[in-house]
Amino acid sequence: xxxxxxxxxxxxxxxxxxxxxxxxxxxxxxxxxxxxxxxxxxxxxxxxxxxxxxxxxxxxxxxxxxxxxxxxxxxxxxxxxxxxxxxxxxxxxxxxxxxxxxxxxxxxxxxxxxxxxxxxxxxxxx
Numbered sequence: 001x002x003x004x005x006x007x008x009x010x011x012x013x014x015x016x017x018x019x020x021x022x023x024x025x026x027x028x029x030x031x032x033x034x035x036x037x038x039x040x041x042x043x044x045x046x047x048x049x050x051x052x053x054x055x056x057x058x059x060x061x062x063x064x065x066x067x068x069x070x071x072x073x074x075x076x077x078x079x080x081x082x083x084x085x086x087x088x089x090x091x092x093x094x095x096x097x098x099x100x101x102x103x104x105x106x107x108x109x110x111x112x113x114x115x116x117x118x119x120x121x122x123x124x125x126x
Contacts, residue, residue, distance in 0.1 A: 001015065001018050001044065003015070003044060003046070011046060011050050011054075012050045012051075012053040012054040012057065013054070013057065015040075015044070015050070015051065015054035016054040016055075016057035016058055016061075019034060019054070019058055019063070019064075020058065020061070020063060020085075023058075023063050023064075023074055023077070024077070024082055024085055024086065028074045029074065030074055030075065030076045030077065031073055031074065031076075032073060032074050033070070033071050033072065033073045033074075034055065034058075034064060034071065034072045034073070034074065036071050037051045037052050037055060037071065037072075038051075055072045058072065059072065062075060062081075063075060063077075097111070098111065
């Protein structure tokens with residue numbers, strides 16, 4: 001996991017986002033325990049409090065559950081919820097791309113053309 005100090009995104013959120021991506025992609029399975037708070041803090045050379053806050057974010061989003069004395073484990077993921085999570089991520093990314101396109105003064109047609117080219121290139125790489 002790579003943490004960026006000057007990204008403007010809090011460290012705990014970067015950690016939560018990384019675990020969220022891993023959980024949603026299936027890297028962590030239902031019932032699997034996440035690394036312990038202390039070991040993750042030591043590995044990343046950050047505060048235990050920061051790590052705990054990241055795990056609390058995952059718990060608040062329903063992705064993990066904390067068990068006293070055992071740590072946090074991954075919750076079962078409803079396939080419809082997973083789809084919604086992915087759709088929300090796509091929307092956020094596209095919204096960010098649209099903002100960047102407006103700053104660059106690209107037309108809607110230019111953005112659509114760019115998206116088509118990128119989709120085609122991505123399909124060819126698979």
